Amino acid sequence: MFGLFKDVIIFFRDNIRSISFLTLYIEFPYILVQNFEYFTELPAGISSLLSMIVFVAIFFIYPLSTGAQISLYYKIINGSNLDLMKCISESKKNLTNLVIGTFIYLLLTFLGLIVFIIPGIVIGIRLSFYCFLIVYENYQPLEALRGSYQITKGCTWQIAYPFLVLSIPIVVINILIQEFFIRIGLYNIFSGTIMDLFFSIVGWLSLILLFRFYCLYKDKGELILR
Numbered sequence: 001m002f003g004l005f006k007d008v009i010i011f012f013r014d015n016i017r018s019i020s021f022l023t024l025y026i027e028f029p030y031i032l033v034q035n036f037e038y039f040t041e042l043p044a045g046i047s048s049l050l051s052m053i054v055f056v057a058i059f060f061i062y063p064l065s066t067g068a069q070i071s072l073y074y075k076i077i078n079g080s081n082l083d084l085m086k087c088i089s090e091s092k093k094n095l096t097n098l099v100i101g102t103f104i105y106l107l108l109t110f111l112g113l114i115v116f117i118i119p120g121i122v123i124g125i126r127l128s129f130y131c132f133l134i135v136y137e138n139y140q141p142l143e144a145l146r147g148s149y150q151i152t153k154g155c156t157w158q159i160a161y162p163f164l165v166l167s168i169p170i171v172v173i174n175i176l177i178q179e180f181f182i183r184i185g186l187y188n189i190f191s192g193t194i195m196d197l198f199f200s201i202v203g204w205l206s207l208i209l210l211f212r213f214y215c216l217y218k219d220k221g222e223l224i225l226r
Helices: 002-014 016-039 044-077 084-093 095-115 117-126 130-137 141-151 156-183 189-202 204-225
Strands: none
Touching: 002 016, 002 156, 002 204, 016 044, 016 084, 016 189, 044 084, 044 095, 044 130, 044 204, 084 095, 095 117, 095 130, 095 141, 117 156, 130 141, 130 204, 141 204, 156 189, 156 204, 189 204
């Protein structure tokens, strides 16, 4: 497993500039508005409207950013020209399917977590390749979710264990740093925006890990889905 983490970290390190640029280009405006809404005292009507806009926007920003990252990773491993704006345009082309797929994915994972934590983890992992299938194979949302479920059959915990070991510390560290800044009185729109951007970038380590597993298991999936 340490070899796997090493590969993920090296991939992240070697491509940090491209990964960061895509994140900043797509997510910075949203994160800034989100922190502005959180830290600024606004009239009730404006605050409610801005909160609603921020809430709705996340259902488009996250799939768009994820799709662009996925397009970037494919170009990197294939030695293609790293045209970052093309990564964004390819994500936009698949945005409707990514939005619908993400909504269904989050809904099913959430329902699994309500029933019990373990089913939620299993569902989340089994369906987690949907975004790769949408971007790389032009699958429709339900087709991509079904394909992910079939590809990950028999290897759920081989994916889940490293994914949780990598993802949970990132979340915990994010919470602890935020709490520290709150306690010392330095948690404001500036520090909040910087922290959110930083952990958005670092958070792609989890997607890179899933990408690594997707590349490992996709040949099996091609046989299943034929």
